[in-house]
Amino acid sequence: MRFEGKHNHTWRKIKSALACTIAFVSAILVILPLGLVFFYLLVNGIGSVNWDFFTKLPAPVGAVGGGMANAIVGTLVLLAIAGVIGIPVGVLGGVYLAEYGSARINSVLRFLADVLNGVPSITWGVVVYGLIVLRFKSFSALAGGLALGLIMIPLILRTTEEVILLVPNGYREASLALGVSRWQTIVHIVMKTASRGIITGILLALARVGGETAPLLFTAFGNRFWNHSLTEPIAALPLQVFTYAISPYDDWHRQAWAGALVLVTGVFCVNVLVRILTRGRGASPL
Amino acid sequence: MPAITVEEAGAIQPTRARMSPPSRFGDKAFEWLTLAMAFAVVVLIVLVGWELWSGSVLAMKKFGVRFLVTSTWDPVAEEFGALPFIYGTLVSSLIALLIAVPLGIATAAYLTELAPLWIRQPLVSLIEMLAAIPSVILGLWGIFVMIPWLREYPFPWLQRVLGWTPFFSGPIYGPCMFAGGIIVAVMILPIITSVSREILRSVPDLQREAAYALGATRWEATRIAVLSYAKKGLFGAVILGLGRALGETMAVTMVIGNTPQIAASLFKPGYTLASVLANEFTEATTDLYVQALTGIGLVLFAITILVNLLAQLLLRTFTAASDTRAVQ
Numbered sequence: 354m355r356f357e358g359k360h361n362h363t364w365r366k367i368k369s370a371l372a373c374t375i376a377f378v379s380a381i382l383v384i385l386p387l388g389l390v391f392f393y394l395l396v397n398g399i400g401s402v403n404w405d406f407f408t409k410l411p412a413p414v415g416a417v418g419g420g421m422a423n424a425i426v427g428t429l430v431l432l433a434i435a436g437v438i439g440i441p442v443g444v445l446g447g448v449y450l451a452e453y454g455s456a457r458i459n460s461v462l463r464f465l466a467d468v469l470n471g472v473p474s475i476t477w478g479v480v481v482y483g484l485i486v487l488r489f490k491s492f493s494a495l496a497g498g499l500a501l502g503l504i505m506i507p508l509i510l511r512t513t514e515e516v517i518l519l520v521p522n523g524y525r526e527a528s529l530a531l532g533v534s535r536w537q538t539i540v541h542i543v544m545k546t547a548s549r550g551i552i553t554g555i556l557l558a559l560a561r562v563g564g565e566t567a568p569l570l571f572t573a574f575g576n577r578f579w580n581h582s583l584t585e586p587i588a589a590l591p592l593q594v595f596t597y598a599i600s601p602y603d604d605w606h607r608q609a610w611a612g613a614l615v616l617v618t619g620v621f622c623v624n625v626l627v628r629i630l631t632r633g634r635g636a637s638p639l
Numbered sequence: 640m641p642a643i644t645v646e647e648a649g650a651i652q653p654t655r656a657r658m659s660p661p662s663r664f665g666d667k668a669f670e671w672l673t674l675a676m677a678f679a680v681v682v683l684i685v686l687v688g689w690e691l692w693s694g695s696v697l698a699m700k701k702f703g704v705r706f707l708v709t710s711t712w713d714p715v716a717e718e719f720g721a722l723p724f725i726y727g728t729l730v731s732s733l734i735a736l737l738i739a740v741p742l743g744i745a746t747a748a749y750l751t752e753l754a755p756l757w758i759r760q761p762l763v764s765l766i767e768m769l770a771a772i773p774s775v776i777l778g779l780w781g782i783f784v785m786i787p788w789l790r791e792y793p794f795p796w797l798q799r800v801l802g803w804t805p806f807f808s809g810p811i812y813g814p815c816m817f818a819g820g821i822i823v824a825v826m827i828l829p830i831i832t833s834v835s836r837e838i839l840r841s842v843p844d845l846q847r848e849a850a851y852a853l854g855a856t857r858w859e860a861t862r863i864a865v866l867s868y869a870k871k872g873l874f875g876a877v878i879l880g881l882g883r884a885l886g887e888t889m890a891v892t893m894v895i896g897n898t899p900q901i902a903a904s905l906f907k908p909g910y911t912l913a914s915v916l917a918n919e920f921t922e923a924t925t926d927l928y929v930q931a932l933t934g935i936g937l938v939l940f941a942i943t944i945l946v947n948l949l950a951q952l953l954l955r956t957f958t959a960a961s962d963t964r965a966v967q
Contacts, residue, residue, distance in 0.1 A: 368858060369856035369857050372753070372857075372858035372862075373858065376749035377753075377754070379745035380754070383742055384762070384766060386777075386825045387765060390776065394776070394780075443676075444676075445673045445676035446673065446676035446677035447677075448673045449670075449673035449674050450677055452673070453673060453674065454677070462681070464951055464955070465680045465681060469683055471879070471882045471883065471886070471946075472687065472886070473939060473940075475916050475917060476886070476940050479694070479916065503683060506680070534662075534665055534666055536668075537665070564771075564774070564776070565774075570920065571921050591775045591776075595778070598778065598783075598893065606783070609779055616776065617773070617776055620773065621771065624771050
């Protein structure tokens with residue numbers, strides 16, 4: 354090894370500063386797309402977000418104007434169906450992982466849930482197509498909601514488990530010592546204490562699937578009109594953005610930007626809400 | 640506390656025996672209910688595998704291994720070879736990794752080791768917001784903002800500098816494999832960054848203290864004591880990012896050009912497994928066509944499951960080895 358004294362030390366200092374600068378530039382490059390996407394959404398979208406957008410149906414091809422009222426309602430309906438399926442299964446499954454079960458079984462289940470989280474969302478569309486759409490010979494709101502609900506299950510399961518594990522054991526012991534049965538302890542003490550975290554997890558999962566397009570392409574399918582029955586195709590905001598974005602019409606492009614702006618605003622509102630819910634608490638599920 | 644005489648204690652004993660024990664029914668029912676819900680994850684994996692397998696078994700029987708190694712995709716002639724899609728998926732994911740891995744890991748190192756403390760939390764929040772942008776919106780931005788810009792400035796420049804290689808030759812259309820790779824990189828940057836950050840945070844402080852005690856500069860401590868210690872975990876983060884890249888659908892469908900071909904030039908349009916599903920599934924008219932597309936879904940599922948298994952194993956062995964927190 355060489356020893357070059359002062360000169361070497363200066364060089365090492367420079368190298369360190371250089372590395373810090375490169376890391377800083379990397380961080381800027383990572384968040385740059387966020388700023389750019391936001392900027393262009395505002396510039397291109399804000400002009401078309403008006404009263405009509407929220408209250409009217411899409412205009413026919415060629416006609417200017419119209420809105421996405423049916424798509425906005427459609428997305429809310431799909432989220433409701435997804436929630437009915439995904440929330441109970443995810444939350445109760447998370448309770449099992451945190452409160453019951455042997456360490457071996459739980460680590461396997463946890464592992465599988467993490468693997469499920471990595472399954473491409475379009476795969477769920479194909480699966481639900483085979484399960485529901487082919488069987489009942491119709492695209493439907495139920496099929497779309499089911500696809501989104503299945504995606505939610507492993508997401509909610511993992512966040513619920515993590516926040517329930519944060520509840521101090523003393524709470525459980527105190528309740529059990531008073532003669533409260535185990536399941537009542539879990540429901541009334543443990544889940545209640547962790548409720549903010551559980552709700553946070555649910556909201557994040559809803560925000561995540563609310564922006565999903567791929568699983569809806571051949572389940573919910575989209576609809577130019579109002580949906581009157583859950584067994585019929587239904588419109589959804591991300592689907593509508595996709596259809597309009599790849600269309601050749603300028604007016605539809607404007608609508609796509611407006612739809613995207615509304616969608617992103619919704620998703621970010623949920624994320625801000627989550628931040629408020631978890632403020633001042635060290636333990637965020639993420 | 641009043642003393643209890645022997646007689647009194649004796650008198651208590653039979654009373655306690657006469658009390659009926661509290662009902663265990665609620666407890667058992669609740670445990671079984673939650674168990675059933677937790678087993679949903681097993682059911683779901685089996686269900687997905689079974690549904691994709693049974694939905695594509697005819698096509699698999701007809702084409703066999705040809706499905707994976709031939710490159711003719713002709714629904715009219717009912718000739719289906721998935722090779723161009725597999726190629727497109729792998730190449731676009733590879734481009735994405737080449738861009739996202741250095742940026743993501745450098746950002747994670749910045750967030751945990753190098754950045755001033757006040758800047759860390761805001762940066763983390765911004766990266767979480769980037770992760771929250773739906774894929775379809777990034778695709779919209781890709782079509783109308785990113786591609787025109789790429790076609791105007793970076794692509795011609797790349798062609799001037801590297802045009803002599805086959806990768807950057809030929810005409811520049813706009814939607815192409817390279818654009819697809821870039822958009823996928825943006826999609827996977829948040830997950831690579833946040834998982835890498837978790838990994839670096841779990842490196843014991845003793846490592847850093849030892850390096851600083853030996854007179855290391857900030858960068859040397861980061862490189863020697865933190866990054867090389869966390870190598871395995873970081874590799875897990877990269878593989879996890881790869882899993883997401885392979886399955887990325889909407890954004891890449893909107894910018895990759897959707898042409899099933901195997902071309903060396905990254906300026907030529909390509910196609911991925913996920914985007915052929917997105918584009919053609921609802922248009923598939925014949926049974927065999929639907930079967931072939933479901934087969935594409937099966938291939939995609941198999942690849943992502945394997946990649947994710949590997950990623951989770953790597954991450955788990957790393958955290959198990961370095962976890963200093965008490966296990967609950």
